[in-house]
Amino acid sequence: MEPELQALMRYFPYESLRREQRKVMLAAYRAMAEGRDALIEAASGVGKTIAVLTAAMPFVEDGHRVVYLTRTHAEIDKVVEEVARMAELGHPVRAVMVRGKSGLCLNPLASGLPPGLLDEFCSLAKSVGMCSLSAAGTRLAPFNFTSRELVEACREARACPYEVLMSHLAEGDVVVMTYNYLVDGELRERVLRPAMSADKAPIVVMDEAHNVQELLHSADSVKVSLADVRRAVEVLRAELPRARLTRALASLARSLARAASLLSSGRTSVPLSVSAPLESLEAARSALAEAARARLPEGPAAVRPLLHLRSILRLLERSVREGHAVVLSREGGELRMEAFNPNPLRLRGAVRRRRALVAMSATLSSVEFYSEILGARDPIVKRVPSPYVRNAAFLIYTGLDTSFKSRGDELYESVVELISDVDAHLPSGHSMVVFVPSAEFLSELLVRGLVYRVGRAVLVNPPPGELGENVVLVSVLGGRLSEGVDLRVSLCLIVGVPYARPDYKVMAVMREYSSVFPGRARRYAYVLPAVRRAIQASGRLLRGPRDRGVVVFADRRYLRLLRYFPRWLAAHVRAVRRREELLKAVALFPYGSPRWPP
Template sequence: MAALSAEKIQISVGELVDFACRSGDLVSTLSGGPTAQEGIRAHQKLQKKRPAGSEAEYPLQVEMELDGESVVLNGRVDILHPQADLHRPPQLDEIKTTYVPPQKLPDLNRALHWAQLKIYGFCYGLQQQFSDDTPVALQMLWHNLKEKKTYPELQEFSWGELETFSRGALTQYLQWHRRWQAHRQAVCASAKTLEFPFPRYRDGQRALAVAAYRCLRDGGELVAEAPTGIGKTISTLFPAIKAMGETGLDQLVYLTAKNSGRQVVRETAGRLHQQGLKLSVLELQARDKTCACSLGLCSRDENDICPRTKGFYDRLPEARQALLAQPLLTPEVIAQEADRFQLCPFELSLQMLPWADLVVCDFNYVFDPLVQMHNLRDNRRRRALLIDEAHNLGDRARGMFSATLTRSDIRRAAAECKGSHPSLRRAIQSLVRALDKWVIEQRQSRTSQSRPTEPAPAKSELWINQRDDQVPATVNTAIQKVLTVANQLWEAAQPPPDAIADWLKNLFRFQAIEQLAGEEHRYITRAQRSSNPESRWQEQELEILCLNAAEYLLQAYRLFHSVIVFSATLRPAHFVYRQLGLPADAPYLQLPSPFQPEQLGLLVCPYVDTRYRARQGATNILVDMIGRTRRSRPGNYLVFFPSYRFLQDVATAFSERFPDVALIQQEAGSSELERDYFLAHFQPGRETLGFAIMGGIFGEGIDYVGDQLVGTIVVGTGLPQVNEEQELLRSASAARGENGFDIAYRYPGLTRVLQTAGRVIRSERDRGVVILADYRFADPFYRHLYPQHWHPRICDNGEALSAALDQFWETP
């Protein structure tokens, strides 16, 4: 991305080629060639063999006037052979590593590599002040890693030919850049005059906006715990947009973990657009919800190729022009333009990433090592990162830096290749054998470093290794073999079966995470013996588990000028900073609730024990509690449980006691349609009773405004389920001198409780009750962490609860 400048436009050769010289089809986004490490090793090897007098990594930088613009073009050519005598022209070599002979490479790839070398030749000639007819020799060195052989391909051009080609590419880029620059100037001008879109600030809103602006202006990080209803989106977006106009910020990236969060940003941006803001907003959606093939909107041809990928880059410029500076590039808008130009909508949205002023997307586009937006690496642009719902980031990031392989999935992948891809099938079968060998080694060694956990069912086994212990080297080697064969197929335009595309993505992830793994990772091996005495295997699994992704998050923060982390539940501060990799000196802003204390009736019921071993006795107490709550004031209520099993037990008992009350329950794995059906019951004027799971879709990120929800009962403290992952997290935290039980269980559980409780009061006119049902809520540990605007009332029995409810609803 060229830097926005009124004087000089700076662009690298690679950027110019990528923007102006691509044509033809869209190739696979999985891979399609050697890894970066393999390429670096091959470059170094060939550069060492260069003849005396030649130079490696020769820097090229030229400045020229073109179409009234001053352009600085720069790059590095792999090898320069200066003119040794009058009989030989100067020569520039470019090294490209492959897995196949160059004649088997797709013509589109070859043309793109030659375009880069031609522009290098132009830059060198301009540096040396060549005349139009001066000859320049250009050589591609195609190094086949599989054969360990280099295929040279030499062509000679006049410098005038190279100039014509290069200036044509630059002209195409400059035409686009002028349009984009005009848009940016309009954005900055409209941002400077933008006014806050509401008549007044809510309590705490101005403090958040001021702190956010200072962070965006000066750089660094800000952590803000802003209670529900304060208006976090406008309080962070408005100062961020003002900073774009006044301090030179180039791009904003707004992260949210829920679809509802993206909708709020869309609505907020729409309100600002009505005031004259020219900002372009790009909303990214997951591939499976965007891709036309996934949605059944196009049919692949006989070679299993999507027609929208054919000629993609030939039709892209016109589509890109149509989308530039549109105010809201929602998935619907992108899909409409993609239909018009017959392009892949997901890939079209990625092409618009560098040119959007505000990008709204999921966490993984910034933090996931396999999904991260590539243009973030351009450090010439100043970007700000706004992380909404940041209480979800710690767990989500741990998942991004974890990976799993299972034997059954590997065997299914091998079966899909039978008959069509024999070399790939053989490689995948070798991975099955490598996993088998690893499990046998674990079973035989039983060392103190590679140990089984507490006694498990007789037919299942589990071992845990640290990064410094024995690692699955044979598995890693087999994975590399599979990926090498897959890359060879992609590079030769003979892709693996589409049926194993997701599995190959998972394999890439496993390899990437294994290479990144550090002291916060554990290798977990699970084996389940078959009930068939003639078979040794039933299922095996190898997991690389990340216990804390803080260091990886910190590395991503460094790509941004400013980072603002905010949520309604970021407590306690030391836990949040440790999980999210935040610098210890990052300011922590804790804001008061904008609502009046009398709007919320917070009732703590310690007369029920919801721990697992006491749940049978808790069921009848909870049924009585729900009945009393509904009788106190008719309306819509939600009861949140820690598990589906507990939910179903209470639902059964409640229906037996109150058969006339309609009960709606959250189902495990419910679809979006089923979730919408559930939410549709919560409308003003109804008396819906819903049972849902704490920490699930209905307990976070949904606004139940007014009488959509008048009360919530939170059953239990939300502790995560006890399993080997949580226990590993507990022991790792304890080893650092922290309270492992708090880190692994109590703090995450508290976050769920606070999020769930925050669903009730969403506006200045709301009134409602939150009932915390568990004896532990009266414990000093939890009371110390309650939000400042909570004023709990203890109810020691059902009669006291009814009295407290009646008093709350009777108070005006």
């Protein structure tokens, strides 16, 4: 055993260290020891989180803080739980998670508001004495608390969970937060910068780092309810004498409605022109705050439209100040306004002061691209294959082409038949998941009776905690079931290649990439994101040593895209042309016992 590994094992909280974890741990430790960065492509289920945390512990003891970035709040809790296990071994390491007020707020008035409005509500409620919760007077220290544990402890102490977290941020050895605190300029200055301001340069860990490309183009976003916007304008028109201000807001409401109608005609995103000067936006936000303050005693429903419009104006104000474009898009039936920036290099300086940066994911190709957008310094590149790859059959079914030009009644009917046939050939007791390219594609399958044409119960986009046994799960590639969750399925059917529709945002990104990455723009901005979504979805099947099953990439275009797959995976993929050959492979695979219950 290497001397470095032997020294690190005293921090490792499990009895055995997998070979793949050893590789991740040593690569991360080497980067930290040499003051370099590391790009680690390691398959799902390897155990990357605890390997990197273990590698960081000698540096934590030497005064370096770990700033750990994840995609979801569930992943934050996993990191905190791993740190708690190391603390149970007697190591004095303290994790502090960072979360927004959504999911933490204990004020009963907040329960009637959408999560996106809690920041606006919080400052308003405190200003009128309708929230007395704070961190003052409590001795509660939120170290190694998951979000649920923190909320319960603060409920008992009658303290504000958010303020308790913020008041102890500088005391954490490991500070865990989502990528929002990196890509959002305001949050970066308010939270990430202080977390990185210890005397010694921090170690930055980017988990599921493939998400950086998608997230870096969105500086901020809010959901848009046209009904709430109209109601807020009517309230201001009735209560404020400033006709010029209310006319401007009414004009904004009409612009949003026109943009929404364009989205209804088939577009997926449209740009919005912000003509109002910064002073007018600030004045309008102030007027909305006054109106909301007066109405707050009437309850959340009375202030919701005002807070909603105020959050929209805040995004517009930031976009004007920071030079972002404003885009309206439709996601799963919801309108969303976004402060959009197509520059792929805008985050390079965000974590300039660091001892090391460790970026890791199951799909970190091309590493050259990530090295450039993150500004990696002499990076150590490590590729770690899945230890479970031989537990699955990976197939490309070439009897299907789901490209945009091929879509129509015949294709959608063929896909429904394919799902039905695969379901019929999967042994009883086993579950399967079907991923499709888009919400529109999924709607076409449902219209054609997908739910009634398979033998198992069909669950469409179920919450991760309500998956069931012997079922067919159906979701969209890139959606909430396609990464970071264990679905306990025995077959993963990936229908189509999830290329983004070439809308305003995609074309703006392509133009920007063409100037930054000449000759590589289409590959970096269009092809690789689609391949990553498919590979991430395929990772829902192999999560541990007990997992066995079949992964099917159902689209002939995957034959050309195979060169962009992780090397460890590409070597195990084989093509099947005929449907009978595919169904035979599904029926005869040695699945073993079903994975339910876990």
